[in-house]
Amino acid sequence: MTTEFAPPGPLDARDATRLRVLQCIRSAGAISRTDIAQALDSSPATVTSACVALLEAGLIREEQRPPSENVQRGRPRVMLQINGDALAVAGMKVARDAILVMIADFKGDEIGTYVSPLAQSRMSPDQLVQEVRRALDAACAALDMSPDQIAGLSLGMPGFVNGESSFMHWSSSVTERNVNFAPLFRRDLPCPTFLDNDANLVAKAEHLFGAGKGLRNFLVVTIEHGVGMGIVLNGELYRGERGCGAEFGHMKVQFGGALCQCGQRGCLEAYVGDYAMVRDAFTGRQVDAAKTIQDILDAARGGDTLAQEVLDRASQILGVALANLVNLFDPEHIVLARSRPPFDHPYSETLLNALRQNTVQVDAPLPEITVRNLNEMMWAKGATAHGIEMVTLLKLRGEGAEDAA
Known part of the structure; x- marks a missing residue:
């Protein structure tokens, strides 16, 4: 089996704007286009363009609300919210004795977690990818889901990792150096898969859901x-x-x-x-x-x-x-964390x-x-947050649409 997709690669200005708008909506819960423009110090036209793309991709939805009590007349306010049902993403953390798995909806709300034990703390690249596939299948089975429902998988591991290309220079979890995991992921995994340093993914989780929210x-x-x-x-x-x-x-x-x-x-x-x-x-x-x-x-x-x-x-x-x-x-802030x-x-x-x-x-x-x-699953939640961002880019660019549907 070979799935056809590639990592999104570096962000361009349009990608960055769309992700900023999406993060603003995620942080607010529900927010108008006008308030987004004010919060991001951006033009209404720029925000509207980003919102159109997010709506067309099905990643956000509109909700009409009546005018506030102080306004007796006027059109209902159109609020934007994250569409949690848009897709499901799996996040994994490679620990020394297990792979920690979290599956979440597009809001980042947990669908379920799973711990897949590892017989050894270091393994070959092929062995690691096989363990990831085994963990994904077991987690989906435990949650009564199909792996085909997973729009993307993000994997965090310790070491020197290029998160834009899934190239690993060195990791204490892998017996070899300088491994390009992207073709291994395409060969053995059923959905777009992204690799990053595990501490980067904890930072991502803190940014979206924790102490770094809004910073x-x-x-x-x-x-x-x-x-x-x-x-x-x-x-x-x-x-x-x-x-x-x-x-x-x-x-x-x-x-x-x-x-x-x-x-x-x-x-x-x-x-x-x-x-x-x-x-x-x-x-x-x-x-x-x-x-x-x-x-x-x-x-x-x-x-x-x-x-x-x-x-x-x-x-x-x-x-x-x-x-x-x-x-x-x-x-502004330092989070010092351990499990x-x-x-x-x-x-x-x-x-x-x-x-x-x-x-x-x-x-x-x-x-x-x-x-x-840290709750140990915070590592996997960080991987999930990264997966949400990467799948968002694929959806907005019209890439991997079949996989992320």
């Missing part, structure tokens, strides 16, 4: 097995020229330092990633060694000196690194203190910091 400039930093970051600048996800930007976890913090899983030394995540902290807490121990972050937290609470030192050092290093982000980007175990209060406070002490002092408040303990 133009914010950062999301994820702390898991490794360290990831998503950057939203001027309302758009920033990926870099090669799709490898925002690799916060591989910022160097120590010349010739600890070995990182990427193969280089001195990376931030080689000190604050889960695997690094477990490694450091395990050093020199033969009995009752820490095997997980939760074990380290429990040992620290119990007075274990080495566990406390590992947590304190990681918290301070991460706090200084976050201060560098504030000094570099001056964002499990939850952030431990004493060490998150150590982190925030290091951030405050190392940020350049000006007569203005620091950006707001949200310390979030």
